[in-house]
Amino acid sequence: MTRDVRDPYMDRKQLEQWLAEEASGHDEAADAAFAHLFAAVPRIEPKPAFVELAVTSALRWRTRRRRLIAVAWSTVVLLVTTGAFIAFYASPRLAAAAIKAVTFTSSHVIPWLVAYTKVAMEWWWTIGRVGTVIVSAVVTPERAVAIVGVELVGILALFALLRVAGAGRLGDAQV
Amino acid sequence: MAVEQSDAELARQALAGSETAYRDLVARYATPAVNFVYRFVRDRSLAEDLAQEGFLRVYQRLGTYDPERKFSSWFFQVLRNITIDYLRVNRLPTASLDELQDESGRQAAVDRDSVSPEQAAQQGELAVAMAAALARIRPEYRECVVLRYQEGLTHPEIAEILRLPPGTVKTYLHRARKELADLLAESGWNTNV
Numbered sequence: 001m002t003r004d005v006r007d008p009y010m011d012r013k014q015l016e017q018w019l020a021e022e023a024s025g026h027d028e029a030a031d032a033a034f035a036h037l038f039a040a041v042p043r044i045e046p047k048p049a050f051v052e053l054a055v056t057s058a059l060r061w062r063t064r065r066r067r068l069i070a071v072a073w074s075t076v077v078l079l080v081t082t083g084a085f086i087a088f089y090a091s092p093r094l095a096a097a098a099i100k101a102v103t104f105t106s107s108h109v110i111p112w113l114v115a116y117t118k119v120a121m122e123w124w125w126t127i128g129r130v131g132t133v134i135v136s137a138v139v140t141p142e143r144a145v146a147i148v149g150v151e152l153v154g155i156l157a158l159f160a161l162l163r164v165a166g167a168g169r170l171g172d173a174q175v
Numbered sequence: 176m177a178v179e180q181s182d183a184e185l186a187r188q189a190l191a192g193s194e195t196a197y198r199d200l201v202a203r204y205a206t207p208a209v210n211f212v213y214r215f216v217r218d219r220s221l222a223e224d225l226a227q228e229g230f231l232r233v234y235q236r237l238g239t240y241d242p243e244r245k246f247s248s249w250f251f252q253v254l255r256n257i258t259i260d261y262l263r264v265n266r267l268p269t270a271s272l273d274e275l276q277d278e279s280g281r282q283a284a285v286d287r288d289s290v291s292p293e294q295a296a297q298q299g300e301l302a303v304a305m306a307a308a309l310a311r312i313r314p315e316y317r318e319c320v321v322l323r324y325q326e327g328l329t330h331p332e333i334a335e336i337l338r339l340p341p342g343t344v345k346t347y348l349h350r351a352r353k354e355l356a357d358l359l360a361e362s363g364w365n366t367n368v
Contacts, residue, residue: 038320038324041302050227051205054231
């Protein structure tokens, strides 16, 4: 099918011809008749600047992409060059400086850490001893018996309450 | 007399950096692209914007174009994906038949401004009614109708674009024509055939 069948107008005759072909079940003939009819459906013409705009967008994108690729390549080259320079010239000096820094830091930090851990441990033991003294002063046999007694009474009261509540539910169920 | 270059040849030259080839390609597909999108978004300005996006994406992906394939199939596939992506995010309001007819009438009037008075005089109400009916059928049917009867593609080409079996395309076209006939009858274009 080509666009040569395009006709600038459609009329009732074409419509009737298409419908007749559809009704007769001739699919190919109906297809052709409809194509002829459809050719007159109004088409939109893009604005005159459409093509220029599309071309400009594409060219702008191409320029941006080229720049991006150039920047990416420059970065890669720079990184590789710097890396090579460091590897050949600066790495022995840098390694020595790094080892010195690590040694210096650890030699200062480890004694500091040990000293503060010791102080913290001493505080911990002190607090522990104070706690033991307080507990031994507060907890006496009489007080312990009183506390256990109150707790037992409380448990018994709770048990009784649950029994009463349970009996009520069971009674309802039996009704 | 200069021989018109094929789409594939223009695409190859555009990929190699020819601005002229790309310009020719855009000029060749500008009207089909805008009309294809317009049938789905029903907004001329939006259709042009989406078509622009389609051309840019095509340019960006020219390297992936297989010259063995028909360029139009590949192009419409890209354009269709862009339109679908847009419609997924932005649901269009549904319009009544009257609104669609009014809109098509206005559009026809706009188009008449760019054609000769003789052609303008010949664009009739039936064309407007047909455009309005086309806007009301199922989108998958509309795609087939537009690609077949507006862009003149074959069943296998449409099947490739829509990723459907050719038989299904044929069925869709048959049903689309039936629905269009019913809608035209509803809007008073009834015949006694």
